[in-house]
Amino acid sequence: MESVQPRDELAARLMETPIATPFDYDEDGKQDGFLRLYHSRETNGYGYVPIPVISVKNGKGPTAFLVGGNHGNEYEGIVALMNLARDLEQASVQGRVIVLPSLNFPAVMAGTRSSPLDGSNLNRCFPGDAMGSPTHVIAHYVSSVLLPLADLVIDLHAGGRSSQFIPCALVREGRNEHETAKSARLADWFGAPISFVSKGKGGGGSLTLAGECARQAIPCLTAELGGGETLSQQGLKLAMDGVLRILSQCGILASTVPPTMTTTRWVKKGPDTRLHAHVAGIFEPRIELGEYVSPGRVAGLIHLPDFPMRKPEEVRFESSGYVLSRHVPALVGRGDELCTFVTDVIR
Template structure:
């Protein structure tokens, strides 16, 4: 297979703090010999585990970039035992555009793994993570939120895995993160995901959903900043003790936790995030907007649970996810 066209301007084996770029050649109308310059920081101090910290997998999700740009400017080598690799905006073109997918090739980074060194821009970035950065990592924290089309309870999450030792390590880091909610997460479609690529390599992988609506709040950014520090401390990479925070565990047991719109229109939510919902309850109404006088479509819950996520903003299209329910795990 071809060597990756991405050239890092930092040396991940070098001690100390390095700020640089993953430089991806990209010839285009306004720059014949141009490049996409993806910011990266490497902090290394002696032997120890490596944490790969990523945000901006989707370009309209901001808690991760806030926490990671902040961490990159503050983290000192003497505070670290091992190595921290920070990429605040994986899909940098999408991040600059404020869009979920790349404006260059419409690539969804989190559906592009394992990527290809001779593929699209998004596939080339995914390939570099697949073949260069993920193999360096022991733990991976990838920040997400709902972007412009979903809003979530703020939670940290990991997946149920066949390897129970790997799974237990991931859920230990979820606990350490200390979000108000902690999720045993079910994906609608795990094919091509960064999560899946990392987990199949045996990496300890955790992720988040920390809000949504295409923005961050003081609260959600604060959760991200505190959480990443806690994870690094729990992993033994960052000096200090974990700031233990109370969390409520949630589970997404099966596909019944998802509800989807079967028609488009104006959505009226009937529950807010965190509310208790019963099987059969109407969680939202969708009003036809072509004319007055038509009855709304009712979207009903298919299980008991709390509302963990909802559609955002006010108009939906057929097939959009309307709501996600989760069960509270009784300790």
Template sequence: MRSQVWTTIDFDAIGVQSDFARVPYSSNTSAYGWIPVPMICFNGGDGPTALLTAGTHGDEYEGQIALRRIARTLSQSEVKGRVIILPALNQPAVVAGRRNSPLDAGNLNRQFPGTPQGGPTGMIAHYIATELFPIVDISIDLHSGGSSLDYLHVALAHRGRTDAQEQKIHDLLNIFGAGHSIRTDGSGGGGATTLYAAAVEHGLAAITTELGGGPGLSAAGTDLAEHGVRRVLKHYGIAPGLDAPEAALTKMVDSIPPSRSLYAPCHGLFEPLAKVGDRVKAGQPACLVHRLDDPLAEPIELTFMADGIVKYRRFPTLTAPGDALYGQVYELDQ
């Protein structure tokens, strides 16, 4: 079944068009309404097409701001090929400032390839997978740690299905130029249900990012998102006139399995002892968890289970059993 999401944008027309991906949603106050997901298309004729998305999780702001900067710049620049930008992909979650949609509790980055019927989150995923993936060559989905995590600046990519696709993905990671890059199989969460994993299944060169986090905004993460996208658009000749700072050499790292990450053992107050980016050793104290149910009890000390670099750290202090507190990566031989 074809997507029920629609737009007035003609992706083949030359020029700049701005409208919405209109997601049908029948609510108590609007029986035949639709959800407006902002979308811009820049088409300069022959050349590759880049799909740029952010706001897949509504509380991750670095990519949302970076893509708005890019859109304003492209409106004054020469474009060869095509750029499709959706800076607030899960618009209901963006408006609510939440990771997941308040309409159907959907986590958009766990619903690909989506469904043409049902809740709006699955319908957004289905539209991207069936209507946009077939007309694009490059996909960049910008994420950060959101309100619950502070995150190392990394780009991530699944392995290509062919040698040619694998080389394109490898090149895309280097051109984007995050401080660290991870090749992943999705075993840490999401698997093939993330946007970038689904894009690879469609044969695209696709990456995603994690660029800082917390309830506010990481200026460095926002700048990296913008500069990385600028480098990609310039390199592929889509926007050859863009200014783009030269990328530092990205360091290839791999994630230490989730089974060796640290999780809250009880309801408590999380006191971190290591920062994102720190090099740590197995057995090194990572944090203290102060129990809520016994103020006289000694805090529970958790120690790192492996040598490595701190990939993420929980941001909120209040924590509950099972909350992820720390994750790590380790460097690969270059």
């Protein structure tokens, strides 16, 4: 017979968090400190993992929850939100801004996509588990403590180790047109070169932070700001300017003059807008980010080190669009994504 968990254990998974918060989010003022994620490990049996957190509150108004470091090796958002957190003052805020510039702090300090504590990808762990591994506990804290406070969420990403992106914004399709429109408005304000609406069926779907926001009907914007484990100046500037524009447009920074808004170009992904490697080898790209491609166009060659006399394998596009991202580094395995492309949409 299948075992049934006691009711109080189930309640703990759903309601209580083992993470300690250093201050009261409801207090006015600028506060900073470290969330304490208690975790027993080989080198320290009774220690905690510190996760930096900043809260700036001034009276009544909307709450913005700003996230960097959801993946630890995506740096534009981390640096942008640290810069913003230092500059924010209580007097300039109407409402509340909660900033976690390095949400997956263990991964940030290790320079990895996933956590070195448990090997888990935080952005595939939502809504999390209060009794789970450290990464699931972080996701649970966000889902159960922070998101109920939030009127909007901004989650800043990049391509990490494996991809380079044109700086872009994406929003999840809501349960209805009204919810989708509220998130799309964030993308218009953010002002990335291109934006698109995701149906949430790939890349982690409902297990992502954006998926959890959609479940809780909270407008959420996700940005991809660069990649290759570098720090793009273009992506960093977009992150800083775009966040300030959103905070200004929603009234949280009403007294601040936001950077000039640019018009985003709305695009869409089709059912077959990803190219994957069908063999392992060294990928020689023949495409540039933003380039328009048509069916039959060569995306690149895959050279075969184990068969040096064999001609490289060609990878070709089967439909048309603009190149949104491409793989880095050169070494690829069978099944690796080589590039993503998008097409224009009329809004």
